[in-house]
Amino acid sequence: xxxxxxxxxxxxxxxxxxxxxxxxxxxxxxxxARRFDPQPFHVDAEAAAAGPYGGxxxxxxxxxxxxxxxxxxxxxxxVSSLGSPGIDELRWLRPVRPGDELTLRTTVEDTRVSxxxxxxxxxxxxxxxxxxxxxxxxxxxxxNLVRVRPS
Amino acid sequence: xxxxxxxxxxxxxxxxxxxxxxxxxxxxxxxxARRFDPQPFHVDAEAAAAGPYGGxxxxxxxxxxxxxxxxxxxxxxxVSSLGSPGIDELRWLRPVRPGDELTLRTTVEDTRVSxxxxxxxxxxxxxxxxxxxxxxxxxxxxxNLVRVRPS
Numbered sequence: 001x002x003x004x005x006x007x008x009x010x011x012x013x014x015x016x017x018x019x020x021x022x023x024x025x026x027x028x029x030x031x032x033a034r035r036f037d038p039q040p041f042h043v044d045a046e047a048a049a050a051g052p053y054g055g056x057x058x059x060x061x062x063x064x065x066x067x068x069x070x071x072x073x074x075x076x077x078x079v080s081s082l083g084s085p086g087i088d089e090l091r092w093l094r095p096v097r098p099g100d101e102l103t104l105r106t107t108v109e110d111t112r113v114s115x116x117x118x119x120x121x122x123x124x125x126x127x128x129x130x131x132x133x134x135x136x137x138x139x140x141x142x143x144n145l146v147r148v149r150p151s
Numbered sequence: 152x153x154x155x156x157x158x159x160x161x162x163x164x165x166x167x168x169x170x171x172x173x174x175x176x177x178x179x180x181x182x183x184a185r186r187f188d189p190q191p192f193h194v195d196a197e198a199a200a201a202g203p204y205g206g207x208x209x210x211x212x213x214x215x216x217x218x219x220x221x222x223x224x225x226x227x228x229x230v231s232s233l234g235s236p237g238i239d240e241l242r243w244l245r246p247v248r249p250g251d252e253l254t255l256r257t258t259v260e261d262t263r264v265s266x267x268x269x270x271x272x273x274x275x276x277x278x279x280x281x282x283x284x285x286x287x288x289x290x291x292x293x294x295n296l297v298r299v300r301p302s
Contacts, residue, residue: 090239
């Protein structure tokens, strides 16, 4: 099932899915970081080569944004997504570099209908971004509010 | 003290600082979301007006990125910042809208020198983004690796 037709009941605990990949583009890495995270190892290839990561790496927030693009396109649905109150245990496990290609892996961990607003539910998802070598580069636990299908 | 000259010992537990503000620009809200989080309430003013937030709101990842810009400019230092292994308890507490103006509030929660790599320390910071009305719109607990000043 693609994200487009999903309502709350379509998220089934225990289900793991993979989406993507999405490309990590060098020009975008630098452009994103110049605006939002201008540390030398994100914006300056020469300084980055001499720095702690031995080369340019993507801002961790850029990697989160790339994750979100796949999540919005493939996992959430415009008919039912009501936004997110937050994220737990966000971990940048490995540097992400220009040329990398990342796949989104989602596992539905928990779903419960809201007690106060029964038109929606709380969806808990374990999220990983995985590189071509199969290494997890980013993980987090996301909470999303999702509409129940109107009866 | 500005971020530029900071080393690990310059982060003193219990210290609270404020930086900014930074503006939330409507064109940037839409541009960011078109690329990274194309949900109707982030990219389409008309759909957003009829949606759950009654108008356009910034992607939560965009708000994190705006936070990072202030953190990189004002709190971290290019001489000592070695990146971050992760974030805990990230919460989007209130919608952020075009025209908002956000201030970064940092509180140094804990510092400890690395046992395995004594040239660096682990810095734990409580982070809040606060709007003009004084309401916290985003909060998180950040971990950063920071170089010890060379002796």
